[in-house]
Amino acid sequence: MSEITQEQLTAFKEAVNESPKAAVLRGAVTTNGILKSARDNQRAGELTPTFSVDLESSPVANQLQSGRCWMFAALNTMRHDMKSVHGLPGDFELSQSYTFFWDKLEKANYFYNNIVATADKPTTDREVSFLLATPQQDGGQWDMIVAIIEKYGVVPQSAFPESQASSHSAEFNRLFNGKLRKDAIALRQLVAQNASDEQISAKLAAFNKENYRMLSLTFGEPPLTFDFSFRDKDNEFHREQAITPQDFFKKYVGWNLSDYISIINAPTDDKPYNQTYGVKMLGSVVGGRDVKHLNLDLATFKELAIKQLSAGENVWFGVDMGPKLDRVAGLMDTELYDEDSLFDIDFSMTKAERLDYGDSLMTHAMVLTGVDLVDGKPTKWKVENSWGDKNGHKGYFTMSDEWFDQFTYQVVIKKEFLPDELRDAYENGTPKELAPWDPMGALA
Secondary structure: OOOOOHHHHHHHHHHHHOOOOHHHHHHHHHHHOHHHHHEOHHHHHHOOOOOOEEOOOOOOOEOOEOOOHHHHHHHHHHHHHHHHHHOOOOOOOEOHHHHHHHHHHHHHHHHHHHHHHOOOOOOOOHHHHHHHHOOOOOOOOHHHHHHHHHHHOOOEOOOOOOOHHHHEOHHHHHHHHHHHHHHHHHHHHHHHOOOOHHHHHHHHHHHHHHHHHHHHHHHOOOOOOEEEEEEOOOOOEEEEEEEOHHHHHHHHHOOOHHHEEEEEOOOOOOOOOOEEEEEOOOOOOOOOOOOOEEEOOHHHHHHHHHHHHHOOOOEEEEEOOOOOEEOOOOEEOOOOEOHHHHHOOOOOOOHHHHHHOOOOOOOEEEEEEEEEEEOOEEEEEEEEOOEOOOOOEOOEEEEEHHHHHHHEEEEEEEHHHOOHHHHHHHHHOOOEEEOOOOHHHOOO
16 A cells, blocks of 8 residues: 655645646636636637427426426426427427336336335345335336336326426435335245245235325325317417326327337447347336347447438437536537646546546436437537526537547437337347446436
8 A cells, every 4th residue: 555645745735836827727617616726718618509300399398306307308308299299389398207207107116116126135135235225216218218218108298297206205205215125025025935926916006006096195196087178389278188198199209109218328348339238127117118239439420410400300318417518508519628638637538438438428318309419420419408497508419529529428210210220139139238337227
């Protein structure tokens, strides 16, 4: 082991004070913080919110104090299409609280099944510890929302409005996760006692009954049927009576969800391109759609996103939303802050190095609604966020193409935009199973 000596400390201090700019820089950073001191205002001014491909915009939604970005992004891609097809009013939204309710119920059951499957391992085992660290959470991935919608359908926000807990989920999550950990004790004890499958299933049913009660009292009772009425863009009145959530999805969204697949860009040695990947213990609906990614090189990854936007379809995408972000101005750009010059330190890493060494992973999902092409090449992208209309340009962000390259990890693409060989790779390849803690298993 090598300690820091007093002689070294003296040298460190002298090296700082030898710089003629040290006092000025120290004053700027201690007063304004790192990002404001390192911000390049000229670069910020260059990121104008104008795009050569710009799909029709809707007022942005607001997930408030919840981790439902992946859900908002998915439902927003659908509502844009619904508005175009059915002439729905501009402020129309699908209920994010409805899908949140079923996601919570299904994630709890998914957790129980994983606890039973790993009950022969000690709680110190890495997989068991991983499960118990966060039995369930707000986040998710594309395939997980697909599994929820395929089972439960969707409803307009008028049929299942927001509750306090859906918009501010921390309080519920704390209590719910505590319950799930307590339930895990009982399930592991049953397995240790050689309980039959019937006994374990009965216990699961009892726990899920309690979970449904908690959710119903906290989020509200999800409708089995509901009435829906609206005036379209031509002022024609429409009414649906006693429609089910599943039938509402079929009639008003009408997507074949199996047509939309997850494409990732993970340039690490353990994930060769043009192959598919799954993630162990990642999912929500037992018996539902599995999480499955097709890993592609960056050029193809971007080409597919551009192709879908150019065809008039929005793109669900997942990013690491932390680095190089001005939340208030709604700017995402690798050159926006020059921390390297501020501290005279090279902070750069490759995208692969950040993934391999735990410096980055997917943390947020949004919607691509435009791209600015110059000579056929993207320079910046239009992003619909779900943080309300007070940030960015009425809630829309501008992302530079360089930022896209470094911090975008996932896009959802309709199969028809894939060349035949990539479609075949997705549909017929055997997915390699990644560890539960792999960065491509991160929840947005």
